[in-house]
Amino acid sequence: MIEPKLISYLFMAVAGALSLIATYLAVIEKDLVKAVIYSAIQSTAYTILFYLLMAPDIALVYIPVAVGLYPAVVFFLIKKTERFEESG
Amino acid sequence: MRLGRYLQAFSLVALAVLLAVALTYKGLGDLPNPAVRDLALWYLYTTLNPEVPNMTVMSPEAVTAIVWDYRGLDTLFETMVFFLAIVGALAIMRGITLNEGGEGLHIERYGLSLITKTATKLLVPLIIGVSASIALHGHLTPGGGFQGGSAAAVAPLLVLVIFSTYYVVFKLRLSELSMISLRTLGLMGIYMTSFATLILGLVIGVNAYIFQNMPKANAFIGLPPALGGSLISGTLFFFNLFEFFAVAAGFTLVFILLSIPEVKAREVLKGEEHGH
């Protein structure tokens, strides 16, 4: 019989792995619009983590900030400046 | 240049190894911890406990109780950091406004399609309602001023993107000045609430403190924990209410500034160079 605790901790591990992949892609991506989208995916994984770590307050504040406001602000910035990062 | 690359790589690997060692030798404590610290037990026992009348905050929400009562002064100064960051943004964008020139503009031609606009019109009241509910029930359920305020700031952002900046500034009359006023109103409310018990104590003539919420052992005065039968937890309800306005108005102000077309900003910068 699988215990609910195991399922909960398994979801934590999966969310952590997802956030790791998304962070890596966000940092190496040259197209900044794609980088922001990867960063939003990473934020979604963190929201799952906050919820499973029994912090509903943080999940509530983190959804609008990290998935709504923050990508929108960076999109405004990219629209006004430049979209591609030059290789360095 | 080559050496710098190696140094970067080495320092990052060293950081990863050190973090792993700290985790392995329980540098962060037992993880996952089967118990919590004594300090946390203190917060959990006293957050809503009528049996210790001089210790409790009378709020079932321990996080809001810490944010606005146990560590209230801390949060007050964090609100000040938030205030200063937005003042800094305002200082960089000084002189760049959209306050005139909206007469001959066909506002309805800007923005996305009619379907999107109609859907947004239905959605925006819902967002505002949910975020107000999050903020006003902050002392009872998960939520509070910060959460509600940042959720409410999504609504003006949607309107800005879907209806264009001109619609917000000339049709809804949400200018920068009105947002600054709303924000100042929220901050004034926070300051007044933090002095409420002190003023009450001075009027009656008993001992009281700044940022006091419930009666304490040597200051027997406090705001009422319940109003008309429903729990408001003294100052916590008012702090959440005013923080909601301060956060929502602050973010809306920044979004309006950020969505002003770049042509306007260039005009202002050129004017500065020529000394106008």
Next chain:
Amino acid sequence: MRFLKVRNMDINGFLFVFMLSTIMLNLVISLYGVFARPSLIKKIIALTILSDSGNVLAIAVGFRDWPSGWSPSTPPVLNVTSPKASDVVSFARVAVDPLPQALVLTAVVIGLAVMLFLVFLTLQIYRLYGTTDVRKVAKLKG
């Protein structure tokens, strides 16, 4: 071989520590993004990931392990408005630490406000110098 024997953990402990190590790797990767990528916008994105990873780590330190396989630990919110003494005792036995949550709560909002200020600084740099690449900005004179 003491290094391998410090904890004899079960599968749940392994999964939790795996999650913690991914967060720590996130810290390292985002730090690389902050100091090695040339674009200022990329630096802002990486800085946000860095602070969020720190926040998750703080919450994880305050987390309480599930008391048993079938009963979870609870958020630090009492579900009655006029509790008896037994309610408070049983609440304090299962709830997680509220202090890191309260600190992270303000850190998220203040972090966004400071990030907005950095966005305006980057915008101003682009207006004045015409680029967001730090190497090009460093080469400019005056």
